[in-house]
Each structure stands twice: as C-alpha cells, then as structure tokens.
Amino acid sequence: MITAGIDMGSRSIKIVLLEDIKVEGAPQIKYDMKKPYLMMPGDLDMDKAAEIAFDSACKEAGVDKGSVKRVYATGAGRKQVTFAADSVTEMTAGAKGAVYMFPNVKTVVDVGAEEGRGIKADSTGKATDFAGNEKCAAGAGSFAEAMSRALQLSLKEFGEYSLRSDKTIPMNAQCTVFAESEVVSLIHSSTPKEDIAKAVLDAVASRVCAMVRRVGIEKDVVLIGGMVHNVGFVSSLKKALDVEELLLPEHPEYVAALGCALLAAETH
Amino acid sequence: MSAVMQQTTAPEKPEYWRWQENTWVDETMNWRDAKIVTCGIDVGSVSSQAVLVCDGKLYGYNSMRTGSNSPDSARNALQGVMDKCGMKLEDIHYVVGTGYGRVNVPFSHKAITEIACHARGANYMGGNKVRTILDMGGQDCKAIHCDEKGKVTNFLMNDKCAAGTGRGMEVISDLMQIPIAELGARSFDVDEEPPAVSSVCVVFAKSEALGLLKAGWTKNKVVASYCQAMAERVVSLMERIGVEKEFFITGGIAKNPGVVKRIEKIIGIEALKTEYDSQIAGALGAALFGYTLVQKGQAKQG
Amino acid sequence: MIANYGYKDGSGDYYISIDTDKCIECGANRACLTACPKGMFEIMTDDYDDEVAWIKAQFRKSLKYDCADCKPAAGYSSLPCTTACTPGAVKHSW
Numbered sequence: 280m281i282t283a284g285i286d287m288g289s290r291s292i293k294i295v296l297l298e299d300i301k302v303e304g305a306p307q308i309k310y311d312m313k314k315p316y317l318m319m320p321g322d323l324d325m326d327k328a329a330e331i332a333f334d335s336a337c338k339e340a341g342v343d344k345g346s347v348k349r350v351y352a353t354g355a356g357r358k359q360v361t362f363a364a365d366s367v368t369e370m371t372a373g374a375k376g377a378v379y380m381f382p383n384v385k386t387v388v389d390v391g392a393e394e395g396r397g398i399k400a401d402s403t404g405k406a407t408d409f410a411g412n413e414k415c416a417a418g419a420g421s422f423a424e425a426m427s428r429a430l431q432l433s434l435k436e437f438g439e440y441s442l443r444s445d446k447t448i449p450m451n452a453q454c455t456v457f458a459e460s461e462v463v464s465l466i467h468s469s470t471p472k473e474d475i476a477k478a479v480l481d482a483v484a485s486r487v488c489a490m491v492r493r494v495g496i497e498k499d500v501v502l503i504g505g506m507v508h509n510v511g512f513v514s515s516l517k518k519a520l521d522v523e524e525l526l527l528p529e530h531p532e533y534v535a536a537l538g539c540a541l542l543a544a545e546t547h
Numbered sequence: 548m549s550a551v552m553q554q555t556t557a558p559e560k561p562e563y564w565r566w567q568e569n570t571w572v573d574e575t576m577n578w579r580d581a582k583i584v585t586c587g588i589d590v591g592s593v594s595s596q597a598v599l600v601c602d603g604k605l606y607g608y609n610s611m612r613t614g615s616n617s618p619d620s621a622r623n624a625l626q627g628v629m630d631k632c633g634m635k636l637e638d639i640h641y642v643v644g645t646g647y648g649r650v651n652v653p654f655s656h657k658a659i660t661e662i663a664c665h666a667r668g669a670n671y672m673g674g675n676k677v678r679t680i681l682d683m684g685g686q687d688c689k690a691i692h693c694d695e696k697g698k699v700t701n702f703l704m705n706d707k708c709a710a711g712t713g714r715g716m717e718v719i720s721d722l723m724q725i726p727i728a729e730l731g732a733r734s735f736d737v738d739e740e741p742p743a744v745s746s747v748c749v750v751f752a753k754s755e756a757l758g759l760l761k762a763g764w765t766k767n768k769v770v771a772s773y774c775q776a777m778a779e780r781v782v783s784l785m786e787r788i789g790v791e792k793e794f795f796i797t798g799g800i801a802k803n804p805g806v807v808k809r810i811e812k813i814i815g816i817e818a819l820k821t822e823y824d825s826q827i828a829g830a831l832g833a834a835l836f837g838y839t840l841v842q843k844g845q846a847k848q849g
Numbered sequence: 850m851i852a853n854y855g856y857k858d859g860s861g862d863y864y865i866s867i868d869t870d871k872c873i874e875c876g877a878n879r880a881c882l883t884a885c886p887k888g889m890f891e892i893m894t895d896d897y898d899d900e901v902a903w904i905k906a907q908f909r910k911s912l913k914y915d916c917a918d919c920k921p922a923a924g925y926s927s928l929p930c931t932t933a934c935t936p937g938a939v940k941h942s943w
C-alpha cells in the first residue's frame with residue numbers, strides 16, 4: 280500500500296510517498312520512503328499548488344498517482360489540500376516522523392521558516408505536549424533570514440559566518456522589524472559580520488530553547504525543520520539547550536511530511 | 548518577495564515615512580512677560596519635540612526628526628523654537644526631558660517617563676475629561692488611563708513588537724510605494740471595506756499584503772486591510788487598560804485617519820479634536836511638570 | 850496605578866501588572882525581589898515619587914521567554930512572584 284504525506288508550509292510544499300514492505304515473519308511493518316519532493320508554490324494558489332506538487336511528486340518517485348491509497352496533509356495550509364483524506368497538526372506529524380527516524384527521541388525541536396516549537400513525544404511518536412512561537416516571526420527561521428538579508432549573506436553563509444565567531448553580543452530587539460535596524464547599526468559600528476551572525480542565531484536559539492524548556496528537555500533530542508541546514512543555528516541551539524547530543528535528520532524538512540504519510544499508513 | 552525587497556531598498560528611494568517638521572509660537576503672547584518659563588523635551592525614536600510653557604500656558608513648540616544621537620536632537624529641537632521667538636537657554640527656568648532618549652537630554656533638570664508626560668499633556672490639550680490616551684509613536688504604542696488631574700491610573704506600553712507602531716506603518720508605506728501621509732486617504736478610497744489582514748506580526752502581514760496584491764487586490768484595498776489590522780491591534784491593547792470617554796490620541800499616528808477612524812469605529816468613541824499638533828503631548832506634559840516643580844520650589848523658598 | 854510591563858505580539862499577551870497602590874506600603878517585605886528566580890523585580894521611585902516595584906527594563910521585551918521556566922506547558926498552579934506578593938499587587942496576563 281502506498282500513502283502520501285503533504286506538508287503545506289508557509290514557503291514550500293513537501294511531499295513524502297511511503298510504501299509498506301511485507302517481510303514474512305517480521306513483527307513490524309517496514310516502509311520504503313520514495314524520493315521526497317519539494318516545491319516552492321510561488322504565485323500559485325495554494326490549493327492548485329498542492330495538486331500540481333502531488334502530481335510531480337508521484338512522477339518523480341515513479342509512482343502511479345492512482346495507486347496512492349491515502350493522502351494526509353499537515354502544515355499551515357493543510358486545509359487547502361482538498362484531496363487529502365484527513366489532516367493533522369504540525370506537532371502530531373513532526374513527532375511521528377521524528378520518532379520513526381530516531382526511536383529513542385523524547386524531545387523534538389521543530390524550527391521552520393515561520394514557527395519554532397518544542398514537542399514532547401512518547402515512544403509511539405505521539406505528541407503529548409508542546410510549546411511554540413506561532414504568529415511571531417522572531418522565534419523562527421524568518422528572523423535569521425531577514426537578518427542575513429541585512430548582512431547581504433546567503434542563509435548558508437550566514438550560518439558559516441556565525442561559527443567563526445566566539446563573541447557573545449546580546450541583541451536588544453525582540454522583533455524582526457526592530458532587529459533589522461539593530462543589525463544595520465551594528466554594521467555601521469563596524470562589528471564583524473561573523474559576530475553579528477552569531478548574535479542573531481544565539482537570539483533565535485535562546486527563544487526556541489525557552490519554548491523547549493516549557494515541555495522539558497529529555498534525551499534524546501532531535502532538531503527538525505529547515506533550520507537544521509544552518510550550521511550556526513545548530514551550534515547555538517546545542518549550547519542553549521545544554522545537551523551533549525542534538526540529533527539531526529538527513530532530510531530535516533521532510534520529517535513532518537513523513538510523519539503524515541506514516542499516520543496515513545497506520546489508519547485502517 | 549526578494550525582488551520587491553530590492554526595489555524598495557534602492558538608493559533613489561523617496562522617504563515615504565517622513566512627516567512634515569514644524570515650528571509654532573503663540574504670537575499673541577510675549578514670553579518676556581512670563582514669570583516662569585519651562586521647557587519639555589521629548590526625544591522619541593523617530594521625532595523629537597521641544598515645547599515652551601510660560602506660566603503654565605503653552606507658548607511654542609518645534610517638532611523634528613530625531614537625528615543620530617539624543618543630545619543633538621534635543622538641542623536642535625529646542626534651538627528651533629528658541630530661534631523663532633528670540634529666546635536663549637538662560638531664559639528658561641527649568642527643563643524636563645522625556646521620551647526614549649530622556650536621560651540623554653543635556654541641560655535638563657529632571658527626566659520623567661513619557662507615560663506620565665503624555666497623560667499630563669493630553670489633560671492640557673484635551674481638557675480634564677480625558678480618561679483614555681493612546682499614543683502611537685514611531686517604535687512603540689502606549690495606552691494610558693488617567694484621572695481628572697492627568698495622573699496616570701493604568702498604563703501599558705508595547706515597544707517590543709512593531710505591530711501597531713509607526714514603524715509598522717512605514718513598512719506598508721514602503722511596500723506600496725505610497726507616502727505615509729497619503730495612506731489614510733487612500734485606505735478610504737475603496738469600494739467596500741475589506742477584512743483586516745490576519746497576521747498581527749508585521750513580517751507576516753507584509754507577505755500577506757503581497758499575496759493580496761498578487762490575488763488582484765488594489766493597493767488601496769490592501770492599505771485599508773492593513774489599517775484595519777492596525778486599528779484592531781491597537782484596540783486590543785487599549786482594552787487591557789479599559790476604554791473610557793474622553794479619548795485622546797497623541798503621537799505620529801494621530802495624523803493617519805486611516806487608522807484613527809477605524810479605531811473610533813471599533814470602540815464607538817470619537818477621539819477629541821485638538822487645535823495643536825498632537826505629537827507635542829509628551830514634551831508639553833514634561834514642560835508642565837517642570838512648571839509645577841518650579842512653583843513648588845518657589846513655595847518652599849518663599 | 851496599574852502598571853503593565855510586557856507586550857503583546859502575534860503569539861499572545863505577556864504582561865505582568867503591578868498595582869502600585871498595593872505595592873507602596875508593601876506588606877510582604879518586598880518578597881518579589883527574591884522570589885523571582887531571575888531577579889526581574891526592582892524597587893524604584895516612580896513619576897509621582899512613590900517607591901514601588903517594577904520589572905527591570907531588560908526583561909520587559911522577553912517575558913514570554915524569561916517566565917517560561919516558571920510556567921511549564923503542562924500547566925502551573927502558582928507562580929513564585931504572585932505567591933510571594935501577599936498583598937496581591939502582582940498579576941500575570943497569561
């Protein structure tokens with residue numbers, strides 16, 4: 280049976296197709312994850328975009344669209360996936376996907392473009408508690424993105440620059456809009472870009488960390504969402520959380536879509 | 548989105564946020580006749596005002612954009628109004644600093660928070676029936692409840708988040724390439740009033756506004772939607788301190804009818820009209836505090 | 850006077866209110882100063898020359914994060930600051 284998970288994020292659509300593999304005598308079902316698919320919807324209407332993305336994802340993975348048994352959706356725009364059988368929250372999907380990838384995970388830190396949150400998960404991948412930063416750009420990737428623009432660095436460079444700094448400059452502004460002016464004044468006062476980048480990522484990490492603390496930090500801890508790709512953020516977050524190990528999935532942006540596809544597969 | 552960002556940050560960009568600077572003195576009065584001349588200087592994040600008060604009466608003011616540092620901004624604001632009436636610094640008995648840069652006002656005798664000063668100034672400009680004061684500045688928003696003497700009874704301030712501040716307005720002004728002074732009028736030039744943009748956060752509201760433009764909304768309609776969101780946001784802040792008649796609006800946003808009229812509509816109370824520039828409320832309150840302090844001092848000595 | 854320190858952003862309302870009338874003649878020996886694990890309270894003279902508590906400026910823009918340790922997501926029954934303030938001058942909005 281093939282199922283699909285569609286994560287309708289604020290910036291991009293992520294799709295994962297899963298096929299279960301029956302192994303004679305094995306107690307648990309195994310899944311084969313097809314090639315994951317990501318699309319930036321750009322100017323498209325979200326509901327149209329979801330359909331186009333789904334068609335392309337099936338084509339890319341070499342799966343006949345008609346053979347997909349069940350589709351689940353998650354993410355901010357999950358209600359716009361009209362062909363989905365059901366939709367689940369980002370917390371439910373994220374916890375499910377993370378625990379599937381790392382069975383010993385108890386704490387899931389999810390930092391995407393627009394939201395940052397801490398999720399507590401049980402051994403079955405069920406989200407039991409969460410605390411987050413919704414609807415405020417300061418606690419998520421878009422804060423770092425706006426600041427990288429002010430520094431005229433790509434997001435990737437931004438993270439790398441941050442790693443080269445060992446300074447701790449506190450940022451006063453808590454709001455993305457005000458922080459942009461603060462960064463500009465730091466640039467004017469000839470503060471090295473490395474130090475500014477670290478100050479910015481430390482600030483996001485400390486906000487995310489405060490949210491994770493609310494659910495409690497219990498080993499193992501995994502970071503999912505697009506910010507995994509930012510090496511500077513990962514380093515800042517690890518320090519803020521004060522954990523020995525911070526697990527990082529190979530395809531961090533697809534974890535919620537994977538969780539979604541798993542939930543679709545487990546429905547009978 | 549990035550294409551638009553680059554466009555709006557191009558060097559030839561006109562400054563859409565800029566308010567007019569102005570200076571005024573009451574020609575019917577002569578400061579040389581006054582027993583006590585006091586001055587209030589409000590150094591805000593965006594604009595700075597100096598107000599002169601003669602024997603407890605408003606005499607003159609100057610309002611200008613805040614420069615790169617607080618002391619110079621304070622000095623320039625004061626110089627502007629002193630030049631207009633031929634006054635010198637030594638003619639002023641007492642100077643009170645207020646606003647964001649209040650501790651950095653040179654030659655000031657005392658610093659008082661802008662909360663207390665705005666209430667006092669609004670009490671003078673709007674009369675003793677004023678109970679609710681909304682001050683929307685460049686980088687903050689304050690809601691104040693006061694008694695008949697202009698003493699603060701309840702207040703809150705929000706300088707953490709750009710939503711509901713002049714800065715939030717500048718963002719939409721830049722995005723739409725419409726001068727900030729025209730936003731209000733443009734927001735009413737729509738066939739029907741649109742619902743507010745759903746995001747409170749300025750960053751998200753900006754993406755939302757871009758999405759609405761792409762979806763075929765006119766610029767005016769998007770501005771209307773944004774002004775409505777701004778009004779709803781500010782009203783939600785005011786509700787924490789309680790909204791009671793009379794209602795007075797100070798600060799730069801008072802000049803944006805697009806937000807003011809929508810606030811009035813939501814709370815069902817019209818803001819008091821004033822003949823003065825409402826931006827001077829803080830500095831005026833500071834000067835009035837100064838006047839009271841000088842009077843008290845003289846009473847002690849006498 | 851009710852003094853509200855904090856902010857409201859897209860994610861919610863985060864204000865600590867201090868009723869200065871109950872605070873002027875503190876009946877709890879300024880217990881708030883030591884009760885808060887982050888030492889967020891401070892005594893100052895306000896604009897009307899009253900000695901009252903306020904929240905230090907560096908915490909006012911980040912209450913959601915600074916108070917998070919005292920407010921587990923699973924719910925809390927009492928906060929150290931509001932419990933210590935027996936006159937009932939301190940309140941949290943969230």
